[in-house]
Amino acid sequence: MHRQAMDAVGMAGRVGLKQTMASRMLQRFKSTAVVGAIPTTNYRGPEGVQGAPQSPEASPRRDWQRAEVQKLFDQPLLELVFQAGTVHRQHHDPRRIQLCTLMNIKEGGCSEDCAYCSQSSRYTTHSKASQLEKLDNVMVEARRAKENGSTRFCMGAAWREIGGRKRGFQRILDMVKEIRGMGMEVCTTLGMLSAEQAKMLKDAGLSAYNHNLDTSREYYGKVITSRTYEDRLETIANVRDAGISVCSGGILGLGEDESDRVGLIWEMSRLPEHPESFPVNALVAIKGTPMEGQEPVNFQEMLRTIATARIVLPTSIIRLAAGRHLFTESEQAMAFLAGANAIFTGHRMLTTPTASWDEDKAMLGRWGLTGMKSFESKRLKPLAPEVHADDAAAPADPHATAAPRPATLGTSI
Numbered sequence: 001m002h003r004q005a006m007d008a009v010g011m012a013g014r015v016g017l018k019q020t021m022a023s024r025m026l027q028r029f030k031s032t033a034v035v036g037a038i039p040t041t042n043y044r045g046p047e048g049v050q051g052a053p054q055s056p057e058a059s060p061r062r063d064w065q066r067a068e069v070q071k072l073f074d075q076p077l078l079e080l081v082f083q084a085g086t087v088h089r090q091h092h093d094p095r096r097i098q099l100c101t102l103m104n105i106k107e108g109g110c111s112e113d114c115a116y117c118s119q120s121s122r123y124t125t126h127s128k129a130s131q132l133e134k135l136d137n138v139m140v141e142a143r144r145a146k147e148n149g150s151t152r153f154c155m156g157a158a159w160r161e162i163g164g165r166k167r168g169f170q171r172i173l174d175m176v177k178e179i180r181g182m183g184m185e186v187c188t189t190l191g192m193l194s195a196e197q198a199k200m201l202k203d204a205g206l207s208a209y210n211h212n213l214d215t216s217r218e219y220y221g222k223v224i225t226s227r228t229y230e231d232r233l234e235t236i237a238n239v240r241d242a243g244i245s246v247c248s249g250g251i252l253g254l255g256e257d258e259s260d261r262v263g264l265i266w267e268m269s270r271l272p273e274h275p276e277s278f279p280v281n282a283l284v285a286i287k288g289t290p291m292e293g294q295e296p297v298n299f300q301e302m303l304r305t306i307a308t309a310r311i312v313l314p315t316s317i318i319r320l321a322a323g324r325h326l327f328t329e330s331e332q333a334m335a336f337l338a339g340a341n342a343i344f345t346g347h348r349m350l351t352t353p354t355a356s357w358d359e360d361k362a363m364l365g366r367w368g369l370t371g372m373k374s375f376e377s378k379r380l381k382p383l384a385p386e387v388h389a390d391d392a393a394a395p396a397d398p399h400a401t402a403a404p405r406p407a408t409l410g411t412s413i
Contacts, residue, residue, distance in 0.1 A: 046071045060314050064269040070262045073308045077300060081338045084307035088339040091314045097364055098152060098317065098342035098372040099357070100187075101145035104350045105133040105175070106157035106168075112191075113226045114214075115290040116254060116283055119158040119350070125288035132157065132168050135175055142179045145346060148357035151374040152185040152342075154210065156350050160227070161192035169197065173204040180205035185374050187247060192227070192235045198242035207380055208276060209239040210247040216263025219256045236271070245276035245380050249319070252305060253283030253297035261305050269312045276379040277342070278309055278316045282323025284352040297323075299331045303338055310339025317342050317377055322349045333367050342372075 072080065088094060108119045109129030118125035142153045155175060162169050172188065179186040188201065189210035201209065213232055214220065220229050239246050250264045268275055282302060285294045309318055319342040320335060327335075332343075345360040355363075364370065 046075055060269075060274050061312075062269060062271075062274070064266060064312055066262065066266045069266045069269070069308065069312055070259070072311055073258065073262050073265075073304060077304060077307075080304060080307045081334070084310040084338045087311050087314050088341075092339075092341055094336075094341075095369055096341065096372045096376070097336065097369050098319075098376070099148075099150045099360065100152040100154060100319065100342055100344050101141075101148075101150040101346040102154040102156060102344050102349055103133075103138065103141050104158075105138060105155045105172075106130060106159065107350075108158055110158040110191075111160050111226070112224065114224050116223065116251060116286075118286040118289055120289070123288045123290070125286055127158075129158075132171060135171060135178065138175050139178055142182060142184065146182060146184055148346070149361060149371050150184075150345065150357070151372055151376075152187060152207070153179050154187040154189065154344075156189045156210075157191070158350075159191040162190055162194070162197050169200075173200060176201060176204040176206050180207070183374055185380065189247075192231060193238050195238045195241065198238040198244060202242040202244050206244050207375075208245040208247045210277075210279070211235045211239065212249050212251070212279065212281075213264060213267055214250050215254055215256050216260035217267060218263060219254070219260040223254050240271075240273060246271075246273070247277035247279065247319075248275045249277070249279035249281065249321070251281040251283055251322075252302060253285075253294055253323075254291065255294060258301075258304075261301075262308070265305070265309050265312050268309075268316075274313045274316050276316060276377065277319055278313055279319040279321040280306055280309070280340070281321040282326055284323050284326070286352075296326055299327050299334075302327070303331075303334060306335050306340050307338040315379055317379070319344070322352050322354075325353045325355060329363055329366075332363070336367070336369065 072083075075083075085094075107130045108127040109121050110117070110119045111122075112120055113122050114120060117123075118127040121129070138155065145153050155172070157168075157172070159165070172190065176186050176188065185207040186205065187208040187210055188206060193201075193209070193211075198209070211232060213229070215223060217229050236246055236248055248268065250261075252261065268278060280302065282297050283291065283294055285292050285296070306318055309316070318340045320332065320340050321344055324332065324343060332340075343360060344354055345357050346354065347356075361371075
C-alpha cells in the first residue's frame with residue numbers, strides 16, 4: 001500500500017476513534033444528567049467549611065464567613081469544580097443553559113470614570129456618544145433575539161443614573177412593556193436608580209435589573225472613583241425592594257488579586273437575598289481606557305471564580321458574560337460543568353464581541369445542552385409562564401400585550 005494511502009487510512013482511524021470516544025462521553029453525560037436532589041453526603045468541602053444547603057428547598061446560607069469562602073476558593077481546582085458541579089445539580093438542571101441577548105440602546109458619553117469602560121466620556125476610544133434608540137429599532141432586535149432562541153433580552157444605556165431624563169425613561173418603560181408582552185424576560189442596566197424609578201420599572205414588567213459590584217469593596221476605589229460601593233448597594237436595595245430580580249456580578253482581570261474575587265462573592269452572599277443572576281465578565285482591554293494594557297485573565301482563574309460562586313450562591317444563575325469569546329469551547333464546557341448556566345449571544349455585548357446565535361446553538365448541541373425557556377428560573381420575581389404570541393392556550397402574562405407589534409425596519413447594533 002502506498003504511503004499516502006496508509007496515512008489516509010491511519011488518519012481516518014484516528015478520527016473515527018475520536019468521534020467514538022466523544023460520542024461515548026456525550027452519552028455518559030446524558031445518562032448521568034439526572035435532575036433531583038443529590039445526597040449531601042456527596043458534598044465534601046474543605047475542613048472548617050460547612051457544606052451545601054441540606055436540600056434544594058432549603059434557603060441558601062447568608063452567614064458565610066470570608067475565611068470560609070477563601071478556603072473554598074483555595075482548594076485544588078478539579079476538587080473545587082467537582083464540589084461546585086454537585087451543588088449545581090442540587091439546584092439546577094445541568095442540561096439547561098439560558099441564551100441572553102444584550103443591546104446597547106444608548107452608547108457612550110457616560111460621565112463615570114470606570115477604568116475599564118470604553119463608554120466613559122473621559123477617555124478617547126472607539127465608542128461614540130449616541131442618542132437613545134427608538135422603540136421600533138429595539139423591537140426589531142428583540143424579535144430577532146427571540147426568533148434565534150434567546151429568552152432574556154437586556155438593554156444597556158451608558159448613563160451614570162436615570163436622574164431627570166423623564167422622556168428617555170418613559171421610552172425605556174415602553175420598551176420594557178413591549179418586550180415583556182412578547183413573553184421574554186427583560187432586563188435593563190441604566191446606572192443608579194431611585195426607589196421610585198425602580199417601582200416604575202417593576203410596574204412596566206421588568207424582570208431583572210443589572211447593577212454590578214464589579215470587584216471587592218477593598219479594590220473598588222482603584223477602578224472607579226465617581227461612584228461609591230455604597231451607591232451601588234443602594235441601587236441594588238432599591239431594585240430588590242421594588243420586587244425586581246437583582247442581576248449583579250463582577251469583572252475579572254482588573255488587576256485585582258484572588259482575595260478580591262473572594263471578596264466580591266462574599267459581598268453577594270451577605271445581601272438580604274442572593275442575586276437572581278451573577279454575571280462573570282472577563283476584562284476585554286480596550287484601547288484608550290486606563291486598562292488598555294491589562295493582560296487577559298486566564299481561564300483557570302475564571303473557572304475557580306465560577307465554581308466558588310456556584311457553591312456560595314447555589315440558586316443564582318451564573319452568566320458567562322463579556323470576554324467569553326476569549327475562551328475555547330472546551331473551556332466553556334468546563335465552566336458549564338462548574339455551574340455556569342447562561343450565556344450572552346447574538347451580535348455583541350455592549351461594546352465587545354460575542355459569538356453568534358448559530359455558533360452558540362451548535363456548541364450547546366455538541367455538549368448535549370439545550371436552551372432554557374423564559375421564566376424557567378424559579379428565582380425570577382414575579383414568576384410567570386412563557387408566553388407564545390401564536391399560542392392562544394398559553395397562560396396569560398399580566399404584562400402581555402394583545403398582539404405583537406408589526407416588524408419595522410430599524411438600525412441594527
